[in-house]
Amino acid sequence: MIHKNTPLKEVLALAAPCRCNACNHGCKFGSGSLVGDDAKRIARFLNISEEDLKKGFLEEVELFNKKLPRPRLIREKNKPYGRCVFFDDEKGCTIHEVKPLECKTSISCKDYGEELSVWFMVNHAVDVDNAESIRQYAKYIKSGGKLIEGARIEQLVPDKVKLRKILKYEIL
Numbered sequence: 001m002i003h004k005n006t007p008l009k010e011v012l013a014l015a016a017p018c019r020c021n022a023c024n025h026g027c028k029f030g031s032g033s034l035v036g037d038d039a040k041r042i043a044r045f046l047n048i049s050e051e052d053l054k055k056g057f058l059e060e061v062e063l064f065n066k067k068l069p070r071p072r073l074i075r076e077k078n079k080p081y082g083r084c085v086f087f088d089d090e091k092g093c094t095i096h097e098v099k100p101l102e103c104k105t106s107i108s109c110k111d112y113g114e115e116l117s118v119w120f121m122v123n124h125a126v127d128v129d130n131a132e133s134i135r136q137y138a139k140y141i142k143s144g145g146k147l148i149e150g151a152r153i154e155q156l157v158p159d160k161v162k163l164r165k166i167l168k169y170e171i172l
Helices: 008-014 021-028 038-046 050-057 113-125 131-142 160-167
Strands: 058-063 066-071 073-075 082-084
Touching (some): 008 113, 021 082, 038 050, 066 113
Antiparallel strands (some): 058 066
């Protein structure tokens, strides 16, 4: 069972590198956010500077009021989605060996794939010290978003008074 505090090492073991059609499908419609040393590893793999990686291959996305870089999307006209700049129809992910953590944890072919995605979200996108991030996470939950053990909003913000104030927009 995957929970909020599952160690990264265990998460990566569960999310063994996969190149199946189910997992590659997402690469045709989006890309995963970079966290930690992802940019450094990708730049080194491509033999370019982190600045060149940022300028030529990345764009910023906002998840739960947090700005994160992700591989740029190659969009078709009038479409809000697009293929990851690093995805090739013949080869699949061209940076597979060093792909972003969110990509590594977004596997579609396993029963627990969605739990891995939620693990990434609560550990790398939701900011418990940011009131708007908590409000957006609360909306995600209210709209039927998947939860994992340890990731209920009351567990992320255990101070009941503070949580109530955040959700009533009393804390900005």
